Amino acid sequence: MASIAEAAPKPPNALAGALKEAALAAGVAGALALPLIGFHLVDVTGGVSVESRLSWVVYAMLAVFAGRFLLAITRRPAAASGHRDARRSASGKRNARLVGLVILAAVLVLPFLPFSNRYVLDTAITVLIYVMLGWGLNVVVGLAGLLDLGYVAFYAVGAYSYALLALYLQFGFWECLPLAGILAATFGVLLGFPVLRLRGDYLAIVTLGFGEMIRIVLLNWQDFTRGPNGIDSIPRPSFFGLPFREEPPEGGTSFHQFFGLEYAPEHRIVFLFYLILALALVTNWATLRLRRLPIGRAWEALREDEIACRSLGINPTNTKLSAFAIGAMFGGFAGAFFATRQGFISPESFTFMESAVILAIVVLGGMGSQLGVVVAAAFFIVLPELAREFAQFRMLLFGLAMVLIMLWRPQGLISGREPSIRLGRPADG
Amino acid sequence: MLSVAGIRTFYGQIEALKGVSIEVRQGEIVTLIGANGAGKSTLLMSICGNPQPRAGRIVFEGQDITRLSTHAIVRHGLAHAPEGRRIFPRMSVLENLQMGATVADPAHYADDLARVFKLFPILERRQQQRGGTLSGGEQQMLSIGRALMSRPRLLLLDEPSLGLAPLLVKQIFRTIAEINQREGVTVLLVEQNAFHALRLAHRGYVLVNGRIALAGTGAELLANREVRSAYLEGGHGAVPA
Numbered sequence: 001m002a003s004i005a006e007a008a009p010k011p012p013n014a015l016a017g018a019l020k021e022a023a024l025a026a027g028v029a030g031a032l033a034l035p036l037i038g039f040h041l042v043d044v045t046g047g048v049s050v051e052s053r054l055s056w057v058v059y060a061m062l063a064v065f066a067g068r069f070l071l072a073i074t075r076r077p078a079a080a081s082g083h084r085d086a087r088r089s090a091s092g093k094r095n096a097r098l099v100g101l102v103i104l105a106a107v108l109v110l111p112f113l114p115f116s117n118r119y120v121l122d123t124a125i126t127v128l129i130y131v132m133l134g135w136g137l138n139v140v141v142g143l144a145g146l147l148d149l150g151y152v153a154f155y156a157v158g159a160y161s162y163a164l165l166a167l168y169l170q171f172g173f174w175e176c177l178p179l180a181g182i183l184a185a186t187f188g189v190l191l192g193f194p195v196l197r198l199r200g201d202y203l204a205i206v207t208l209g210f211g212e213m214i215r216i217v218l219l220n221w222q223d224f225t226r227g228p229n230g231i232d233s234i235p236r237p238s239f240f241g242l243p244f245r246e247e248p249p250e251g252g253t254s255f256h257q258f259f260g261l262e263y264a265p266e267h268r269i270v271f272l273f274y275l276i277l278a279l280a281l282v283t284n285w286a287t288l289r290l291r292r293l294p295i296g297r298a299w300e301a302l303r304e305d306e307i308a309c310r311s312l313g314i315n316p317t318n319t320k321l322s323a324f325a326i327g328a329m330f331g332g333f334a335g336a337f338f339a340t341r342q343g344f345i346s347p348e349s350f351t352f353m354e355s356a357v358i359l360a361i362v363v364l365g366g367m368g369s370q371l372g373v374v375v376a377a378a379f380f381i382v383l384p385e386l387a388r389e390f391a392q393f394r395m396l397l398f399g400l401a402m403v404l405i406m407l408w409r410p411q412g413l414i415s416g417r418e419p420s421i422r423l424g425r426p427a428d429g
Numbered sequence: 430m431l432s433v434a435g436i437r438t439f440y441g442q443i444e445a446l447k448g449v450s451i452e453v454r455q456g457e458i459v460t461l462i463g464a465n466g467a468g469k470s471t472l473l474m475s476i477c478g479n480p481q482p483r484a485g486r487i488v489f490e491g492q493d494i495t496r497l498s499t500h501a502i503v504r505h506g507l508a509h510a511p512e513g514r515r516i517f518p519r520m521s522v523l524e525n526l527q528m529g530a531t532v533a534d535p536a537h538y539a540d541d542l543a544r545v546f547k548l549f550p551i552l553e554r555r556q557q558q559r560g561g562t563l564s565g566g567e568q569q570m571l572s573i574g575r576a577l578m579s580r581p582r583l584l585l586l587d588e589p590s591l592g593l594a595p596l597l598v599k600q601i602f603r604t605i606a607e608i609n610q611r612e613g614v615t616v617l618l619v620e621q622n623a624f625h626a627l628r629l630a631h632r633g634y635v636l637v638n639g640r641i642a643l644a645g646t647g648a649e650l651l652a653n654r655e656v657r658s659a660y661l662e663g664g665h666g667a668v669p670a
Contacts, residue, residue, distance in 0.1 A: 294531065297520075301528045304517035311477060311511050313503035313532035313579065419521040419557065 018072035022065045029064035033057045071407065096371050103374060107277060111270045121269045125276055125341065127381045129334055132280040134361040134373035135287055136330030141359065142368035143287075143296065144323035145303025147204040150191070150211025151358050154184040154328035156350035158335020160218060163231040163345050173237040173340050177333060184332025185325040187214075192324035196317055199306075211355050218347040230346025236268065237275065237340045244268035272341050279337060283330045284370055290326070292420045299323050300420075360398070364405050366412025376412075430455045430615055431476070431507075431583055436485030436495075438468075438475045445471040446482065447639040453583065458609050458616040460626040460647070462660055463636035469619040470512050472636065473585050476617075477509045478502050489583070504532045508581035512588050512619075514572040518561030522552055525560050525571055529578030537580070544612070545574040548604055566597040570604075577608065583615045584608065590622045598622060602629050623660035627651045635660075 038057045041048045110116055110124060133155060140148045158180040165171040165179065191210050195203050218225045225231070236244060239255045246263045248254035255271075256263040290296035298319045301309050306316055339345050361380055365372030379401070387397060405412070431453040438446040445468050453459045461469045475482045478499045487495045494502050503509070508529075517525050526545060530538050546553035549570040555563060560571060569589055576584055586605065590598040602625050608614050620626035627633050627647045635643040635656060643650065650656050 297524065297528060298531070300520060300524075301517050304519055305515050307479075307511060308515035308517065309528075310479060310499040311503060311509040311515075312528055312575070313500045314528075315498075315500045417519060419524055421521075421523055421527060 014073065018069050021072045022069035025068035026061045026065035030057060030061045033060040096369075100371050100374075103371075104281075111273055118266060118269055121266075121273050123381065123385055125269075125273050127378050128273070128276040128280050129338060129341075130358065130361060130377040130381055131374050132276065132283050132334045132337075133331060133358045134365065134377050135280065135283045135370060136327050136334065137358050137362050138327075138368060138370070138373060139287055139290070139299070139330070140323050140327035141362050143291065143303065144299040144320065144327075146195075146320065146323060147200065147207070148324075148327070149204045149208035149352075149355055149359065150214075151207075151327070151331055152350045152352070152354040153191070153211040153214035154187060154331030155335040155338065155354065156214050156218060156347070157184045157187045157328075158332030159339040159345050159349070160225065160231075160335070161332065162336040162339045163234050164225070166235050167231055172235065173336070174240070177336050180336035181329040181332040184335065185329040188324040188326075188328025189321050191328075192321040196320055208352065208355075211350075211352060215347050215350050218350070225347075228346060228348075230344055230348070232344040234339050234343050234345065236343060237272070239271055244271065272337075276337055276341075279333055283333070286326075286330075287370065295319070295322055297420060360402065364402070364412055366409075368417050369412060372412055430490060431617065432486075432488045433472070433476065434486045434488070436472075436475055436482035436487060438471055438480055438482045440471075440480070445639055446475060448485070449636070449639070449641055450485075451634055451641065451644075453615060453617050456609075456613065456615055457631045458605065458618060458629055460618040460620055460630035460633045461636055462620055462623040462626055462633060462650075462656075464659075465621075467636040468639040469636055470587055471639075473509065473587050473617070473619055474511075476502075476585060477507075503579065506580075506582040507585065508576040508579050508583070509585040510572045510576040510587060510589065512591070514565075514568045516560040516563075516568050516571050516575065518559065520560055521557050522560060522563070522571055523556040525575050526552070526556075526578050529575035531579070533579045541578050541580060545577055548577070548607065549574050566593050566601070569593060569597075569601060573601075573604070573608075577612075577614070581614060583617065586616060586618045588619055588621060590620065590625065598625060602626075605629060623656070624651075627656075 034057055037060065038054060039050050039052050042051050107124070111121060133151070136154075137148065137151045140146050140151070161180040161183045162171075162173065162176040165176050166173075171179075191207065195206050198206060219227055221227070238244070242253060242255040242258050243249060244256075244265075244267050245254045246256075248257060254263075255261075255267055261267070287296075291300070298309070298314045299322075301312075301314065302316060302319050302323075309316060309319070338349070342349075357380060361373055361376040364379075365374070365376035380398075383397060383401070431451075433449060433451045435448045435450050436446055437444060437448055449468070449472055451459070451461075451472075461472060463469050471480075474480065476487055476494075478494070478497055478501075481496065485495070486493060489502075489505055489507055492505060494505060494507075497505075517528065520528070526542060527538075530541060533541065551567055552570060552574055555567060560568065563571060569591075573584075573586065573589060576586075589601050589605065593601065605616060605618065606629055609616050618626055618630065627650050630647040632644070632646050633650045634641050635650065643653065643656065645653070651661075
């Protein structure tokens with residue numbers, strides 16, 4: 001690609017080059033599209049038959065040809081973008097803070113807005129779960145620079161901790177929440193130990209395997225986890241002891257009675273919404289705080305250069321393990337919330353796809369950027385909701401979004417990091 | 430202060446240091462010179478425990494540090510500015526310096542910062558800039574400044590002149606002398622630039638193929654015919670092992 005950009009000065013050559021490149025891309029698209037969308041199954045009497053729809057393949061090729069051609073003729077040499085980034089970051093950060101506050105204000109009043117209904121709130125809760133997971137994974141990937149493809153494992157550990165503790169020991173949500181975090185953090189350390197020496201691709205592969213191991217254990221340990229049937233009737237959270245039920249339990253009061261409200265099933269949804277919002281904000285606050293503490297700076301330094309870290313007296317073992325543990329802990333909290341919100345969990349919910357989505361949120365948001373994660377999470381959850389008719393092409397949209405972001409914002413939607421200290425106001429502590 | 434006795438370091442099956450002994454005394458600047466691959470950097474890295482030597486002993490201020498891990502060694506008052514600068518490119522200059530103070534007492538952070546800024550005024554002006562956006566010379570200053578933030582008694586410098594313009598090389602060497610004289614930091618310096626290094630150093634060692642071939646004061650080595658022909662005049666004369 002770079003060679004095309006560099007060969008751009010002479011217009012006729014550029015045009016020919018662009019055409020050639022576009023034709024090549026269209027060829028590749030055609031080769032991919034033929035088996036993927038070129039055929040589909042249709043119901044016919046007595047079974048299904050395969051029908052071809054070659055016109056779709058042609059459309060896909062034409063779209064790729066046009067896109068690639070436009071890109072090739074409009075694209076400027078890649079060198080310029082780096083400088084622009086550096087200059088923009090200072091003022092961009094102040095804006096980011098403002099945007100963050102505006103988003104927070106909008107989210108806080110969301111349940112009381114006129115268009116807000118159960119569907120909107122449910123979607124918002126899902127977005128917030130992913131925001132929280134993204135922020136948690138950001139500690140590991142964005143700050144410590146450890147590529148983790150199995151983050152969903154900790155989400156699963158959190159969810160199953162709560163579900164199993166409730167199932168076997170009748171623990172409530174509020175007791176389980178810290179336990180889920182602690183258990184997930186323990187698993188984080190367990191994963192951390194064998195991968196201490198690994199970096200980059202090798203680390204990614206092992207974490208991927210770890211994520212699958214957790215899922216497969218949950219799937220096959222039928223006596224304990226009920227395997228693929230999952231666990232149902234997971235207790236719903238109470239409002240600090242007041243259940244959200246029309247009929248209060250014997251000798252108790254339920255939420256609506258206590259506050260003298262008319263019973264409405266939405267109360268629980270609104271509560272769940274604020275609960276996950278609070279959990280996510282705690283995650284954000286803790287991450288930002290940690291970044292300014294020696295441990296957070298050590299994570300970032302480790303991401304930049306492990307050898308330099310050692311020679312400055314940073315213990316890489318402890319630093320990496322703490323990043324895994326803390327990232328996992330937030331995943332565990334989110335998992336416990338997921339379990340109580342769904343009321344039913346099964347290993348199905350914790351596939352590699354989830355890890356990929358969470359990682360995509362972090363990467364597309366801009367590694368290490370808190371606001372970027374919010375934007376990307378909203379994008380990834382709301383886009384498929386808006387495009388429900390395209391359900392079967394969801395992955396295609398995913399891929400398209402990824403390609404577009406890699407082209408225009410290779411550093412992620414919100415790039416550039418803010419220094420954790422400035423002169424005059426040295427880091428506290 | 431630092432005594433390295435007969436260390437042998439291996440990379441896999443390859444023996445990079447074949448029994449090297451050197452001595453660094455309090456207040457000195459000692460330089461190690463030698464051709465590419467002679468084992469200069471390996472010697473510095475072995476002192477820092479990465480990789481650890483398979484045989485021999487390294488004693489720093491009376492304490493055996495041979496089997497300690499890198500981050501533990503640094504806590505004993507020894508700082509290493511590794512080859513290739515290895516600053517943190519996406520962190521600001523100030524943050525880089527702050528990372529250097531990891532093992533230092535936070536009480537003298539402000540003092541140490543002021544000291545480093547006095548040695549390298551350019552770093553003070555660039556403090557909010559990302560490390561990666563500095564020029565090569567500035568990065569080198571940052572690397573040395575960062576190492577100084579831990580208040581080391583012994584500073585190990587690995588090729589501080591690498592890739593710098595001649596004018597900057599002079600400046601870096603002047604600063605090293607300043608660190609040594611004014612701050613009282615003992616320096617062990619690995620250099621390709623034998624001429625500058627030997628003029629600066631109190632004593633020097635010549636490493637050839639993982640062994641110490643020659644030792645002497647800086648002036649002696651500068652005057653030595655074999656050293657001159659091998660390292661100073663671009664010749665290829667062999668130094669007797």
